[in-house]
Amino acid sequence: MIQLTDAEFNELVTYIKKNYGINLIKKRLLIEARMYSVLAKHGFTSFTEYINLIKRDPAELNTMLNKLTTNHTYFMREPRHFEFLKDVILPGQKQLNKNKVLKIWSAGCSTGEEAYTAVMVMKDFFALDKTWDYRILATDISTHVLERAKLGVYSPESLKNIPAPWEKRYFKKTSSNEYAISEEIKREVIFKRLNLMEPFPFRSRFDLIFCRNVMIYFDQQTKNNLIKKFYDILKPGGYLFIGHSETVQRDTVDFKYIEPSIYLKG
Numbered sequence: 153m154i155q156l157t158d159a160e161f162n163e164l165v166t167y168i169k170k171n172y173g174i175n176l177i178k179k180r181l182l183i184e185a186r187m188y189s190v191l192a193k194h195g196f197t198s199f200t201e202y203i204n205l206i207k208r209d210p211a212e213l214n215t216m217l218n219k220l221t222t223n224h225t226y227f228m229r230e231p232r233h234f235e236f237l238k239d240v241i242l243p244g245q246k247q248l249n250k251n252k253v254l255k256i257w258s259a260g261c262s263t264g265e266e267a268y269t270a271v272m273v274m275k276d277f278f279a280l281d282k283t284w285d286y287r288i289l290a291t292d293i294s295t296h297v298l299e300r301a302k303l304g305v306y307s308p309e310s311l312k313n314i315p316a317p318w319e320k321r322y323f324k325k326t327s328s329n330e331y332a333i334s335e336e337i338k339r340e341v342i343f344k345r346l347n348l349m350e351p352f353p354f355r356s357r358f359d360l361i362f363c364r365n366v367m368i369y370f371d372q373q374t375k376n377n378l379i380k381k382f383y384d385i386l387k388p389g390g391y392l393f394i395g396h397s398e399t400v401q402r403d404t405v406d407f408k409y410i411e412p413s414i415y416l417k418g
């Protein structure tokens with residue numbers, strides 16, 4: 153393993169935190185372990201050589217982000233959010249939303265399971281009414297996970313919480329014992345690369361934002377700034393879902409607390 157000097161570690165951690173929000177201050181060993189094969193491939197013997205490379209080569213910077221982001225996810229993770237979508241949000245929309253367009257964003261979508269699960273919930277809910285447009289925007293900083301999300305092929309482990317009727321209806325087993333998601337679900341999700349630290353590029357606002365298990369890697373100030381941006385980009389009456397281990401600090405914004413990890417823009 154190639155070890156980071158204190159100066160190299162500080163430079164890398166500061167750069168990643170400033171540009172991507174991710175705080176790796178306690179992850180020195182993780183950086184050394186995950187970057188080892190990349191440094192070895194280039195024949196580098198120090199991180200200084202690698203830091204110089206990422207400064208001039210955006211593709212290499214991208215490789216580093218692919219390596220250093222934590223992307224664990226699975227279908228039906230934290231199922232209360234999908235229940236709340238089905239039992240509260242969608243009935244409310246059905247009653248009040250006359251143009252029948254729902255705008256949903258999975259921010260920090262990783263390999264797509266969160267967005268695809270939400271589509272399955274909506275397919276069930278709107279089964280008898282095909283006039284609704286509920287395509288989901290799903291974004292992440294890592295191009296590697298976005299490619300996998302677009303491919304839509306998953307391990308049995310990732311499907312462990314999926315209800316049997318959904319597994320039957322929406323997945324096909326591949327020859328390598330994985331599960332390929334159906335086109336019917338895939339076509340409802342648009343995947344794009346987006347860095348949550350940058351100004352949002354949207355022209356219209358959202359009815360629901362999932363940003364679950366993304367901010368755990370951010371410090372408090374970064375979280376507060378991002379939550380303010382989510383508040384501004386939600387429609388009045390829109391909801392924010394965060395991970396169950398995360399919180400929105402009171403006084404940062406006017407979000408109304410509904411229940412753990414569910415917030416409403418009143």
Ligand SMILES: C[S@@+](CC[C@H](N)C(=O)[O-])C[C@H]1O[C@@H](n2cnc3c(N)ncnc32)[C@H](O)[C@@H]1O
Pocket residue numbers: 171172173174221222223224225226229259260261262263266291292293294297346347348349363364365366395
């Ligand atoms: C653990 S996954 C969460 C996946 C899913 N939301 C869930 O709850 O299962 C966190 C994702 O956040 C992404 N991420 C981290 N920092 C980001 C940033 N600044 N902009 C966009 N995505 C980011 C990572 O690449 C990673 O795929």
